[in-house]
């Protein structure tokens with residue numbers, strides 16, 4: 001017999017006690033505040049489950065304060081909580097799940113993890129070695145799922161040089177209507193020719209000041225579907241506590257670092273093209289002069305000078 005299922009979907013959260021260098025606020029506190037807002041939204045909604053798409057933690061073994069902050073938030077949640085383990089949770093190896101903070105949460109029943117939840121017609125594809133090939137080989141055809149949830153690069157077009165699954169080519173069982181993906185932090189929504197939909201709600205964690213984390217408000221996805229696949233609706237709920245990028249990142253420093261890296265690259269290129277050098281210590285003086293004029297950092301100059309000295313020493317041997 002078919003029934004209506006209501007789920008809430010949460011993208012990569014990346015909880016960590018370590019402060020990412022690009023963040024100007026208190027990262028751990030911000031992550032926990034966001035997770036607690038997710039729980040507040042879940043508690044007030046009529047839901048059968050909350051589904052986390054993986055990378056709940058930024059590292060396999062974050063501190064006790066981080067782990068316990070996450071446990072406290074999940075304990076406040078009065079709904080079933082399901083997890084798709086992500087690569088960050090298990091240091092890229094699902095075999096290490098029971099060495100991880102996420103493993104503790106599963107073992108202690110704060111989160112449920114299994115391959116298939118029949119009552120929700122929901123299939124789970126955790127990150128594991130070779131996950132993209134396994135999906136292409138039919139991992140998402142093994143159960144009569146209406147919804148598959150993966151922690152993998154499932155994307156509409158070729159994705160850099162990383163291994164990935166092109167959504168149009170992804171084999172799914174005939175009942176499947178929706179594929180949910182975490183891993184890539186950029187939100188996206190795609191419908192392919194056979195009507196199957198791909199949704200990535202985007203990460204709620206923003207550990208780096210990269211483009212995928214700028215200019216958008218972190219959000220969660222609300223789903224309502226019939227287990228016979230006859231209907232499927234979705235909407236997004238933005239997180240109110242998430243501050244805009246300008247308030248959580250050192251955007252000036254990030255921009256400066258980008259400029260400095262470009263200058264350093266140009267300088268190193270120029271240096272490598274210098275064929276003949278004047279004798280003695282003069283070459284190092286001229287190196288430093290030229291670097292100063294170009295605004296290259298002392299650190300880069302020291303590396304360049306060391307490399308040059310080594311090259312010269314070898315020549316003189």
Ligand SMILES: [Mn+2]
Pocket residue numbers: 012054055086088183184185203
């Ligand atoms: Mn992630």
